[in-house]
Amino acid sequence: MVLPRSEKDRIAGMIMQGIEHHKILERVRETSGRNRTSILEKKDIENIIAAYGLSVNQSHHSDDSTSVRLIAQDMKDAGELLYFKDQGELDPQNTEIPSEEFVLAFMKEGQQLMFSEQLKNTEKLQVCMDSTHCISQYTGFQLTTLMTITDLHQGFPVAFLISSTVNTEIVKVFLDKIKDRMGVVQAQVFMSDDDPLFRNAWYATMGGDITVKYLNCSWHTDRAFRKSISSSPI
Structure with missing residues (x-):
């Protein structure tokens, strides 16, 4: 089969x-x-x-920090790196990100090709953003994914952000780098969780003249609803 x-x-x-x-x-x-x-x-x-x-990707070096730097350099050489800031460094162009934060954003070649095709028809463009904890054996990092909805109604990841913190400043830098690469993304629908962080960052970065329909993810909506019910007095 x-x-x-x-x-x-x-x-x-x-x-x-x-x-x-x-x-x-x-x-x-x-x-x-x-x-x-x-x-x-x-x-x-x-x-x-x-x-x-x-x-x-296999480990480039026995030291994790060095290995990450080498991976980031490989991505840069391949034209896949959107942004990289290691812990302990301050980016003079993005001083709103504290030096203790780790930020790695990238878009693989296949992702860029898929995204480029979808941007040819923005009348149907739908994008989603969400973060995931515990993505590997390393704690304290989160994976944020920007996805689009394909013609098969499947989510397809078009860019990734790995960071020690997910906040408006870091997400805006992530989206700014995507805009530099792909231009203003004029999505018809933007879906995320019930935290306005992603929505606010998207509006601040991609805003534009187009009216965007903002949706909350059904899973997060259901979880918030159940939490509200369980905390309400009978």
Whole structure:
């Protein structure tokens, strides 16, 4: 049995997010019914990496900080780096970001190609932003993903931000670098969680003349609703 293209796209997106392969297997198996995806194997992931031309970064150096710098340099050489600021450094062009913060933003070649295609028809452009904790064995970092919705109604990650803090200043720098690369992104719909942080940063950066419909993610809305009910007196 062959994996559906939509599932391959979804798995490729998770690989590009840097999610560990065993976690991808667990997630896919948990969310699949009784179909080909439910018996996903490690070999399937390897085939998707090869088919999509994805790279799986190995450690460049035994020292984590040095390894990250080398990875960032590799991304810069490949034209994939959007922004990098290591901990202990102050960026004179973005002094609103404290020196103790770590910020790494990037857009892979395949992501840029997909994004460029979608920007040709902004009348249907929908974007989402969300952050994820505990993305690896390293604590204290968050992964923020900018996604677009494809013609197959699947979320496709077009840029990533790894940072020690997620706040308006850092997200605005992230979006500014995307704007420098892709131009003003005139999305018709912008979806995020119930925290206005992403929405405010998007409006401040991409604003423009177009009227954007802002939506809250259904999962976050449901969680907030349940929390409100549980805390209300009977």
